[in-house]
Amino acid sequence: MATVISAITLSVVLVFLIFNLTPTPAFADLVYEDGYSVTTVFDGNKLHIFPRSVLPQPGSSDLFLLDSTDSTVYALSIPESGEVSLQRLAGNGTAGYSDGDLSSAMFDKPKSFAVDARGNLYVADVKNYAVRKISKSGVTTIAGGFSNKAGKKDGSGKDATFSNDYELVFIPQRCALIVSDIGNNLVRQINLKAEDCSSDSQSALGSTTAWFLGVGISCLIGLIIGFVLRPYVIPHTGRQQTSLVQQDMEALPNESGETSSDALLRAQKRSC
Incomplete structure (x- = not known):
């Protein structure tokens, strides 16, 4: 009997210690800031799509969506009003x-992607140890992938190797992709082409601005030259045309009441 009572007492003590020694969440340290809300804008469960990462499309409120599970990249349009639309950009749901071509290209469980100023996408295709580029013309490999094995070799894109865990981010100021090579504990850089670091819209705006500026300066110079040369335009009669101001001055009488023409006639008579 004493043994049973001791066992019960020990159990009660253990329960008491468990509940009293277990640390409780420090809710007193949390500071909530009001004014924020959360809204679901896309539910992948309805379409069997599994978002791994999203990125903004340059110059738009729309998104790029990376589905790592099905090795597919989508363009996601989320209007303020109306239904969300989804378009497959590259990948066909099969790992490889x-x-x-965009329709036939294949990836193998990519984990990360980045977008440059022109809207080209760069995919960290980690199981292929490659960095892939998605553009309007199709899918290409720009770094890694050739050796088909993990590594940490720098050099040309074809010779470079990566670990099986890395992420990408586009840095426009460096015109480069920065690679967080997690598996190798390295931060690495992939230099891009200059054309990838300036958007078409910005280039077009620059050209249009320059064109309008040139036209404006040409027109201003033309107006200045026109005003300067106007009094000296020679008509078809071969005589120099006097300016309107000069004609008006000749028509005005002087203090004696004579016009310039009268004074000239009187001077001619005196000389005769």
């Missing part, structure tokens, strides 16, 4: 390694 194939460049070329």
